[in-house]
Amino acid sequence: MTSSTFEILLNNKSSIKITLWGEQSDENSILKIDAAEAFENGEAEIQIKEGLSYEYQLESGYSFDSHELIKTSRSNSNSGRIVPNIYVGTISFDILNEERQKCGVLKLEVRSVKTDYRGDYRMMLEDITEKCTDLILQHSSPVTQLLETDFEQDPSTLYQRFAFIKSVLDSEEFKDAIHKIVINPVTKWMTVEAERDIRNLKRFDSNVMRQISGSSNRINIPEFHTLNQKGILRTLPQKINSYSKKESIDTPENKFVKYALESFLDLVGKIKIIVDTKTRLHSEAAILEDQLEQFLNHSVFKEVSRLNTLPLNSPVLQRKEGYREVFRAWLMFELAAKLVWHGGDDVYSAGKRDVAKLYEYWLFFKLLDIVNEIFNIKPKGLDQLITPINKNVIGGTLGLNLKGGKRIAIEGTYKNEIRNLKIEFSFNRSFSGKKEYPSGGSWTKDMRPDYTLSIWPEAISQEEAEREELIVHIHFDAKYKVENLKELFGDDPENDANEENIQNSLNKEKEEEAKGNFKRVDLLKMHAYKDAIRRTGGVYVLYPGKSNEPYSKKGFHEILPGLGAFAIRPDKANDGSLEVKQFLNEVVRHFLNRASQREKAAYRTYDIHKDSLSDEVHEPIPEAYGNNRSLMPDETFVLVAFYKSEEQLKWIEENGLYNLRTGSNRGSLNLDCGVTSVRYLLLHGNNETKTARLIKLNDKGPRIFSKQDMVLKNYPNPRGEFYLVYKIENEVEEEFKDKIWDITKLKNYQTGRGSGMPFSVTLSQLMKAIVKD
Structure with missing residues (x-):
């Protein structure tokens, strides 16, 4: 201690x-x-x-x-x-x-437990400010920009607005921009007028000649001078106004930079006066004020006069290095000063610096940019992010509606020649535990991941896609305090597990839990999202680690379903977003594969659960393993068929074949999946409604025999042109031996002349017709 x-x-x-x-x-x-x-x-x-x-x-x-x-x-x-x-x-x-x-x-x-949280905090706040500025400046912005701000109107939001402003002016980019300007300012050539002694003139032009002939304050030319002797001129002006070119830094662009710095200083000074001297806001404002004064005290700005008009269309301000950054900072400053962030209290109210919460908000904009880029969409719903407050008040503020617990959903359509998909990127989407299947939601309690990417076919609504198992949700969760994969997944997530390693790992976790460290909670939360939220295709942790190596575990053989983690951090040079982009590119390719295993599994889930009731089987049947792995009672078909004579039954037993006539005559049947994929054959004869003749068939399916083929097989009296012929495989399993079935209890059984008509039933239906002793 x-x-x-x-x-x-x-x-x-x-x-x-x-x-x-x-x-x-x-x-x-x-x-x-x-x-x-x-x-x-x-x-x-x-x-x-x-x-x-x-x-x-x-x-x-x-x-x-x-x-x-x-x-x-x-x-x-x-x-x-x-x-x-x-x-x-x-x-x-x-x-x-x-x-x-x-x-x-x-x-x-x-x-913060993170050593570099100061820099992270500053950079993330700057990025959010910049993104909000981009949104406000969009052509479709619903507000008119009025570059006036009165901080005294809303003192409750003073600190969070100042935090936005400070993030702009306190950035390294802004400081570098001022440095570039003062060491290499834009200049222009100016014409300078000065009075000079006429005896010092070296060049004569029309302007000088006019002054010689007409200027006042003249002196006499000596009599012996040629001009006087010849009567050309008797007097000359003593002084001549001459003009020369001089390089000057007093340009509109430099005037603007000075004006911007003075505007910043004036506003920061007002904030400093308003707030209590003992608050963090006052001390931070004093630091920023001192920094701005240092900029303005540079000799360059002492030679620059005051600005009369804003040169907003200047190519220098828009393109030249240094000037364009200051120009953008000024725009951001003016707009950020008007911006009220409804989630700001979560980050920095009452002197708080919740860098983990800020990381969550910062990731929203990062992921939004990545989703827009990968899926090439023009998202709908961005107007939810920036909305006007007090629309009817001139100079009214703008609101950033990004706040923990409040859902924001941005929707768009991904267009591709293979398929079109609806894309929805959500922040803080809730999945209710009160909705019954097949509606979307959670199986248990309400769940709310930080970010959810939902994908489904364009032609249907999201609700319909939920009901038909056609939507996939991919969740991301922000974990600022996780620094590496070891904290989340253990010592080495790629090593093969053995019993000793597993026990050692679990023992360490128990020791950590005893100390109050619950590092496994984040991992368990990932599994909770995956297992509890219906139609979840993947859950991934986002953390500000230094490694660019993502960790991803595929559920089976494809990119989805899966679990994993990506390192994405506040870093101008390499923020780690490339790895997230690569992952989402794989997701795109996965969705363009119309024969993916995930699509098959989704259909199976839909097909199995589309009906609320299913057949029950409470009779012994073969276990579904090995060669019988596909023996699902509801999907295993039995052909209930008729043999017309003892001679035909003997032929069936000797040749290991059973035949059905094809065509349109009575006695033939439709070739549906219940006929072509039958696994068992239940034979009955004339007036035989109870039978134990269950035969197992070859699982390769029936073949087509002609009448001539049947003659060569010694079939008695073939009358049809073509036959559907099944090959008998071997004896039935032990569970079916000595069982007797009453075919009159089967759904498709017909009485009278129709009793000989073949029909198929599922194994589930067949087991309900067992004759009990």
């Missing part, structure tokens, strides 16, 4: 001590960072880790006010436990004196 003692400055400038003990043996569970580093990152100096527990001890006479993350000791009010759970960010605990009056504040920074 590690411990650290810190001094806390109270309101009266005195100080008290607090001691923290980390309950886990983690050397970095309690840290105190430098004040400059804390200020730069907008954090508290004393830092602890999420997911861990800490004991604390204040000096006697002091205690903490009640707080959801504090459990005060019953025996001593100045001690207890701090349990941050999954909270990440700055938390403030009010310190009370003996009179229960507030006398100070303890600020703790709860760090």
Whole structure:
């Protein structure tokens, strides 16, 4: 157990001590960072880790006010436990004196277990801002952009709007853009006018000649000068206005950059004034204000005058490196300042920095881009993401409707020459456990994966596709705190399992569970989605790992059904999305295969369960294994057929054949699957309604014999032109021996002259006609 003692400055400038003990043996569970580093990152100096527990001890006479993350000791009010759970960010605990009056504040920074969460947080927020800007700027955007913002109108959303703005201005891309501009600013050649002594002129043009002849402030030309002697000129102007070209940085584009920086600075300054000086928002605004002032103090901007008009159509702003990034940042800034994110409270309300929740939101946009690219669709429903708030108010805000627990569904159609498919990408889609089969939903409790990709044929509705087993759901779940596959699947998911390894792995898991670490929960959750949600084709974990090697387990022989994991992370150079794209490309090829095993299995499921009732068999029949593996009572057919004489029965037994006439005459039958794929033959004679003559047939199916073929086989008196002939294989299984069947109990049996008509029944139906003793 590690411990650290810190001094806390109270309101009266005195100080008290607090001691923290980390309950886990983690050397970095309690840290105190430098004040400059804390200020730069907008954090508290004393830092602890999420997911861990800490004991604390204040000096006697002091205690903490009640707080959801504090459990005060019953025996001593100045001690207890701090349990941050999954909270990440700055938390403030009010310190009370003996009179229960507030006398100070303890600020703790709860760090994420991920060491690089600061950079991840900043980059993901920047990406979300950029994506929202793209959506707002789309031609089909339902709002008119008014580039004015009044932060005082809605102080409850102040921090989350500032977080958007900060993500734009605090990015490395923006800083690099300013650096490129100041070292290589755009210039233009300007004509400069200056008065010069006429004696210093070296070049004469028409403008100079006009000034020589007409300018005032003239001096006399000496009498001995040629011009005077010849009477051409007697006086000359003392000064001449000359014009020259000079390179200047006072261009419209540089004026715009200066204007943008001043706009940023002005707005950040207003935020700083509005908020309490003790809040994280104030400190972060101060950091950003200082950074912007440094940019504006560069010598380049001292030579640039004020902007009169916005040069929005300037090719330099739209294309030149550095300028285009600032121009885009300005657009993002203006729009982000107006954007209210309804899910923002989940990420950064009250000083929180829930990087895991932000990762979940960030992945939504990443997956949306991937789905649009792979399936080449123009999605419907994007207008659900950005909607106007207070439409009737000039300068009204915009809402980003991305919030945990709220479903967003984006739908499109994938067009292909082989087949057209409907695609739906959902965030937080719920699968109800209250819907009965065959409706979509869960078999048990309600389930809600983070993201669901649903695919079904274009020609039918999603509800119909659910009923007919024609839809497939692929689920993705975000796990920011998973760093590698070992955490999720064990030491080496590819190694062949043996009993010893399995036992060792399970023993380790039991030890971890005893310590309160439930790493297996994420894996079990994957299986829960796969097994509980109807028509699930695959479940995949998304985590911000460094490896680009995906882990995928195919359920059988094809890409679906399956389980797996993909590393996808906030990284400008390589975010891991390529591997997800490759996976979805395989999914596309899989759906274009019209003879896939998954399609067959889906049809079998539909065919089996389309009727609520099925035949029951409570009689002994052969076990379905080995050569009899396909012996399914409802799909095994028996031909109930007639022999007309003892002579024909003798021929059947001697030749191992049984024949049926074909054609349109009486006694022939339709060649349906119940006739062509029969597995058994039940023979009966004239006036014989109870029979034990069950014969097993060759499973290769019947053959066609001509009348001449039957003559060569010594068939007695063949009258038909063609015959359907079955080959008798061998004796029936033990379970069927000594059984007698009453054919009058069979559904298709006919009385009178029709009693000799052949007909087929399933084995399930046949077993109901057994004659009981």
